Amino acid sequence: MPPLPESAPSAPTARPTICPGCSEPQAPDDRFCGRCGRDLNAPPDPEPAGQEPDAAEPQGAEPQGAESRAAGTAAGAAEQAPPGQAVNGADPQATGAFLLAPPRAGSSDETLPLGFSARLSDPDGPDGPDAPERVGAPAAGTAPGSAPVPASAGPVCVACGLGGVDDDGYCEHCGHAQPRQRDHQEKELEGVAAVSDRGLRHHRNEDAFTLGSAALPDGSAAVAAVVCDGVSTAHRPDDASAAAAATGRESLLAALEQGTAPDEAMRGALLAAFDAVGALAAEESPEPPAAHHNSPACTYVSAVVTGPVFTVGWIGDSRAYWIPDDRGTPAARLTEDDSWAARMVSAGLMSEAEAYADERAHAITGWLGADAVEADPHVAAFQPEGPGVIVVCTDGLWNYAESAAEMAEAVPADARTRPLASARALLGVALDGGGHDNVTVAVLPFPTGVAGAGFPPA
Amino acid sequence: MPSLSKSNVPQFSVDVYQNEYLPEGGREVNAIVTVTSTGGGTSGGRPLPGNPAAAGVVIMVDCSGSMEYPPTKMRNAREATAVAIDALRDGVSFAVVAGTHQAREVYPANGGLAVADPATRAQAKQALRKLTASGGTAIGTWLRLADRLLSASDVAIRHGILLTDGRNEHEKPEDLQSALDACSGRFTCDARGVGTDWEVKELTGIASALLGSVDIVADPAGLAADFQAMMENAMGKEVADVALRVWAPQNVEIAFVKQVAPTVEDLTARRTEAGPRVGDYPTGSWGDESRDYHVCVKVPPAVVGQEMLAARVSLVLPEPDGTSQVLTQALVRAVWTDDMAASTRISPQVAHYTGQAELAQAIQQGLEARKSGDLDSATAKLGRAVQLASASGNEDTAKLLAKVVDVVDAANGTVRLKPKVADADEMTLETRSTKTVRVKK
Numbered sequence: 001m002p003p004l005p006e007s008a009p010s011a012p013t014a015r016p017t018i019c020p021g022c023s024e025p026q027a028p029d030d031r032f033c034g035r036c037g038r039d040l041n042a043p044p045d046p047e048p049a050g051q052e053p054d055a056a057e058p059q060g061a062e063p064q065g066a067e068s069r070a071a072g073t074a075a076g077a078a079e080q081a082p083p084g085q086a087v088n089g090a091d092p093q094a095t096g097a098f099l100l101a102p103p104r105a106g107s108s109d110e111t112l113p114l115g116f117s118a119r120l121s122d123p124d125g126p127d128g129p130d131a132p133e134r135v136g137a138p139a140a141g142t143a144p145g146s147a148p149v150p151a152s153a154g155p156v157c158v159a160c161g162l163g164g165v166d167d168d169g170y171c172e173h174c175g176h177a178q179p180r181q182r183d184h185q186e187k188e189l190e191g192v193a194a195v196s197d198r199g200l201r202h203h204r205n206e207d208a209f210t211l212g213s214a215a216l217p218d219g220s221a222a223v224a225a226v227v228c229d230g231v232s233t234a235h236r237p238d239d240a241s242a243a244a245a246a247t248g249r250e251s252l253l254a255a256l257e258q259g260t261a262p263d264e265a266m267r268g269a270l271l272a273a274f275d276a277v278g279a280l281a282a283e284e285s286p287e288p289p290a291a292h293h294n295s296p297a298c299t300y301v302s303a304v305v306t307g308p309v310f311t312v313g314w315i316g317d318s319r320a321y322w323i324p325d326d327r328g329t330p331a332a333r334l335t336e337d338d339s340w341a342a343r344m345v346s347a348g349l350m351s352e353a354e355a356y357a358d359e360r361a362h363a364i365t366g367w368l369g370a371d372a373v374e375a376d377p378h379v380a381a382f383q384p385e386g387p388g389v390i391v392v393c394t395d396g397l398w399n400y401a402e403s404a405a406e407m408a409e410a411v412p413a414d415a416r417t418r419p420l421a422s423a424r425a426l427l428g429v430a431l432d433g434g435g436h437d438n439v440t441v442a443v444l445p446f447p448t449g450v451a452g453a454g455f456p457p458a
Numbered sequence: 459m460p461s462l463s464k465s466n467v468p469q470f471s472v473d474v475y476q477n478e479y480l481p482e483g484g485r486e487v488n489a490i491v492t493v494t495s496t497g498g499g500t501s502g503g504r505p506l507p508g509n510p511a512a513a514g515v516v517i518m519v520d521c522s523g524s525m526e527y528p529p530t531k532m533r534n535a536r537e538a539t540a541v542a543i544d545a546l547r548d549g550v551s552f553a554v555v556a557g558t559h560q561a562r563e564v565y566p567a568n569g570g571l572a573v574a575d576p577a578t579r580a581q582a583k584q585a586l587r588k589l590t591a592s593g594g595t596a597i598g599t600w601l602r603l604a605d606r607l608l609s610a611s612d613v614a615i616r617h618g619i620l621l622t623d624g625r626n627e628h629e630k631p632e633d634l635q636s637a638l639d640a641c642s643g644r645f646t647c648d649a650r651g652v653g654t655d656w657e658v659k660e661l662t663g664i665a666s667a668l669l670g671s672v673d674i675v676a677d678p679a680g681l682a683a684d685f686q687a688m689m690e691n692a693m694g695k696e697v698a699d700v701a702l703r704v705w706a707p708q709n710v711e712i713a714f715v716k717q718v719a720p721t722v723e724d725l726t727a728r729r730t731e732a733g734p735r736v737g738d739y740p741t742g743s744w745g746d747e748s749r750d751y752h753v754c755v756k757v758p759p760a761v762v763g764q765e766m767l768a769a770r771v772s773l774v775l776p777e778p779d780g781t782s783q784v785l786t787q788a789l790v791r792a793v794w795t796d797d798m799a800a801s802t803r804i805s806p807q808v809a810h811y812t813g814q815a816e817l818a819q820a821i822q823q824g825l826e827a828r829k830s831g832d833l834d835s836a837t838a839k840l841g842r843a844v845q846l847a848s849a850s851g852n853e854d855t856a857k858l859l860a861k862v863v864d865v866v867d868a869a870n871g872t873v874r875l876k877p878k879v880a881d882a883d884e885m886t887l888e889t890r891s892t893k894t895v896r897v898k899k
Contacts, residue, residue, distance in 0.1 A: 201796055
């Protein structure tokens, strides 16, 4: 069977009014048979799906063909339909379950623009408790969520491989929600990289991050990362985190460019983000009734490298760690959580182990949002002795590497030279650990290699 | 308020209230779908191409012999019909049918409908004077005649108003049922029982099959006001044959679809297939109003972190060419989570209407048990009804219940059956048992 072009669904071929496979009557605009799932655009006498080697045919790819497919996808994936849409030969109706896409093997991090390195190393493979692969887009972290895959590409459901995708982003056959842009995001700038992922247990990604750099008045460069974690029990947590990350980044960079001291700029950014999240509550539509309705809320952690120092600011329980290149020197946790557990420990009421074992451990005591008690930004500046990386992350990561030593173990040795690969590796740690929450991690090499930034004086 | 810029088809909006979060392995998704239509024209109907007369109403008046006892009954029925005729807007088509063991055209008596204007209204009221009471009751024949008259005129909104005082004694129940089957979907009909000699189940069955309201007019003197209200309600309808369309994905099973406000009406069995995995449930005609539906679907279990569309609910309007126009739609979702706080929460709307449906059932079962002499069961069921009515703020139903039982403790549902209950009170309670109240905001 000849490969079908991507535009096949819109080709003006006369479609059968009954399914050639099972004789089920079809509406003129049906693309697949509602009964047997047959592709109505396919030529009348197709071979069994398992013998189709071509990667362009949405239904044809086989798990066995993954190696050759991966090579083809690596180059062309950016403009193709999600690579995860391939399904194995089993009949999804027979199993009744959502089919999971097979992993692609034999591809390296550098050549894969979509960067599923973490997922690819998942030993569970297609049988694991995995979610379908996402439409990974290396887009800006500020992009608003849930943009459905463009219909013109004729996307096919990633779960059942049978139905088309409707305007709301659900499969027209099995109803399964399709991957959203925010489910997995990556970004790399000179001197900083970050990855954000939905994880394995949450249905959407409520984390957000932004990266940026600015030229300081003295000509040196400042590199910053902002990571926010939407509070799940609040309304629109994904909007809250996106707004906070975007606003914080803008405020921070603008202040630095004007020559504001980094700690003042950081404090200003935290307050600007706080106001941005608070403003979301004001624009609320009365759509969900008042019962069980919390204002949009999120946490915030940010780090900015300016010459020989770096500055960290935070509200909530997202964290920053210092991981020195020389693992002989101690790594450090740079932030103090606004959380129940941290309060119990600092008040001397419980040991750290006891406090974090408690089910209330993660209840946060400080956040950005209209219903926060007060805006209480924490800012700290550091001047490390040697090179290393700053890891800025949400609890979706640090739950699996809580102490500074554990985090140092998880961070690859070459993190400073390969920040994006390191961020992916850290995401892999979180997913291997169970991926119970959204995971977002930014890696900032220190000193920054960005042109204009001087090596810190010894 | 009428707006010249708007079409006569009202704007429909759909809101879904649900807790979409399910625990791991959870299968049942409940949603309350609130449908509101607003802003239609006030011309009384949706104009069909080339046909300005868009609404037709047939009034069916029981003229069986029993209507003469007491003689005020026939007089009141005549007066009420006259009031209803006066309420007809100019341009609306209408007819009056006298019902006995057979159906007879009273006005215009030409095999069709008359168009309302001052002259025809006067003629119709003149014709009412000739109504006399004699003969039996065969409601099926009345409905069939109404259907013939309405279908003879090309009207989009077809409505009947049926008044009876007695049981359908002069035809077999099967005959009535087959008449209902024949008329169902062809016109809507409100039914009123006057006095206490009629059968509640019979009239509620008619109103339910024909998507209309049912009520008791225990005192014939109240007829005129009720007829006027019914006619104004019918005049307010702007669009007919609206269906609630439910699409569900493969392997998703629709457990039930019920109208839950303003009254409880189970529509599950009235589904007609409209395509693969798509079914239409009839809702009849709509004016400016709001109704609530409870949709319950069973989805295949999935692991935590998955999300799916459990159902897509839309309002559709059939077009003359056989296709249908989607007026509005909304989504019912399912999201599996390990957050117990999220998955164990019950939507207040779902909880409320689940209680209202149970309330209607408890009243019906309680009255049934009382009639059959099972007093323990009747006390338990009616006690539960009192409890539900009290908790949900359904005060009208609570008042009706208080005429049948002595309430000892409403919160706990402790009641005593009254030794003597007026027939009218018992019938009123039974007839109005399906009336619900909306969620307290």
